[in-house]
Amino acid sequence: MIVAVGPYRHLRHGKHARLVEHEGRILLPALLNCHCHLELSGCAAMTDREVAPAHMPAWITELLALRASRSGEDDTSLACAVLARQHADGVALLVDIGNGLRPAASCHDMTRVDYYTELLGLSRQATLLALQVMQDHDDGHNFTCHAPYSTSAALLQAVKERAALLRRLYPLHVGESLDEVEFLATGHGPFRSFLEERGVWDGSFAVPGCGPVAYLERLGLLDELTLCVHCLHLDEAEIDLLARRRAGVCLCAGSNRFLGVGRAPLAEMLAVGLKPCLGTDSLASNPRLSLWREMNILADDHPQLDPALILAMATWNGAEIVARSELGRLAPGGSAHFIAVAYEGSSPLEFLVREPHVKDVYWV
Template sequence: MQEYPRYLYRAPFVVQGNGPIIADGAVLTEDGLVVAVGRYAELKDLDAQLEDYEGHVITPPLVNCHAHLELSYLSGLATAGSDSPSPGDMTGWIRSLLAARAENIEQDTVHDAALMALATLYAGGCRGVADIGNRPESSFLAEGFKTEVLFFLEMFGLCGESEESALAALSGFAADVRCTAHAPYSTGARLIQALKKRAGRERSLFPMHVAESAQEIEFLRTGSGPFRDFLLERGVAVDSFTPPGMGAVRYLDSLGVLDAQTLCVHAVHVDEEEISLLAARGGAVCLCPASNRYMGVGTAPVEKMLAQGIPLVLGTDSLASNPQLNLWQEMQVLRQDHPALAPEAVFAMASVNGSRLLGLGGRLGTVAPGVSSSLLAVRCQAKNEGDVLEYLTSTGTDIKLEWLE
């Protein structure tokens, strides 16, 4: 059994995540847990091995609320340059993705790339991940890994035979398999409702791609446009699909699946009425700013969401739509796109908000007694509390850190 010595970590600043930044702070750990947090002057006489992190700030680990580790071997799609679809062309990108996935790739290659992506996230300070995949065996990917992975099996089936087949498959999954819907344009109403009912029984989060592109909203409102053409190419019986005639959020609410356990991923193309609806139902939103920028789909109305109290978290999406899996980059891009955002709100999206949403709040996301002693020491020359979060949320991939274990 591994033994954890009693350590006192000192740094010029400690970012608690659920309270004010502590100047000249310290964190006492023992047996893998945080025992006390406070000013160094208050804790310095305790019996513990002192580790002084001058020139650093101690922070909670980060939490990634949307990733597709399975797609990591397709990283070339996010660096394809002139071969990439035009900005906002979601169906063009999906075609490229499906063509790449159709190639005969060794499963060891897929598995190794996913593990490398997970290791990259960990090296960047990420300790919790919500991972979306299409293969049930991907749920075992992170066994024995330090980063906690909550795996969700994503299901498709818009209408007709494809929806019936998915519903039949769903009934055969064990209760402990977390299942979710892909998106309103690819998952039929009955399948969405069945998946949400199952998630409710298991008290599970229900993440879903929602309102990522303008093409999606066109299809939901009119049943026409690039998504109709794409689905016809794929042999989907689109004529049997009745478009709801409304935006994605309003559509999900009409199905009775929008509540505090529903996580709308992306939520770029939502109107003010839908923002109010999300707030009223308690729904959360996962922002993926770097992926959205690469795909050219636009930016989410973040300020309006915050003004209505919608819980916001951050995700990286996949290496197929984002050249880097790095939550520091997500914070940086978010602030570039929304310069009026307060840095403390942005850091919360990448840490405490995500840990609460994924049910990890008792162990991760804050620096407080009782949480895991897996914390971050981030190199930072900030001179005052106000500069700390400004640096953490705007520096991006230039951040240098080490783990306190």
């Protein structure tokens, strides 16, 4: 634990004080990756190419086909390699989402994985099956839902109710594509065709006729434990709603850029007091899983933004959202497992956030 922070001349006489030099390095709190799917670490072929699929449903179709073709493969070593890379990047905590009941990789030295099993299903039958899975694992396991366009209202509410009872985070994909917005508003578009083609459209889904956040609000799902991931296509009232409900927002700029789905309305979010955290998403939608690169892309997408705010998104904002206040800051009471980054230049913040090259990270 960090006992005190201050200039050398104040701290050098401290009890048991021992001097360790970090010359040429910036001391920083470790990073938090608030959205990832380690389970998809074997799907790098999805992003190892120049052109992404035409739209989200096409990407999901490809992903499902790839996963089906790899169903016999053990991807544990690939997931462990991704996690080891996160550790090398200085990530202390990773919020990992998967369809299985166990994480593809669970911890690596200083890097901890908080794992959530994601449930989904729009049809009556899929809803009942998912509810059964949750009932069969009523041992404090973390469950969450995929997205408002893929999960029935009954399932969204049942999983949230349980998560709220256990005071658990409720992360879900929200407003990731215009196809999602169209489907929720009208019940039509590429997502409707996708569901019909897969034979999972049974007509029981009551089309909300509004945006994704307005829909979540109507279902009573927005509070400080709900973490809305992506949040690209929200209107002004929905952004305001997120702030009023103190809901969390997680941005995945690298994944959004690869899929070509748009950019988060970051200035509008910050204007209403939202404090987004960052996630890499998976190798299926992001060719490189690095929070340093995520910061870099955000700085590139939003050149007016103060780099200190972007660094806070990768550290303190994430720690607040996952309620781990010992992380994300260098202050008395904070975790002593922090990082040092090799540095040269004139502005440390510019170097950390805007410089695109790979960072040399040391755990302290």
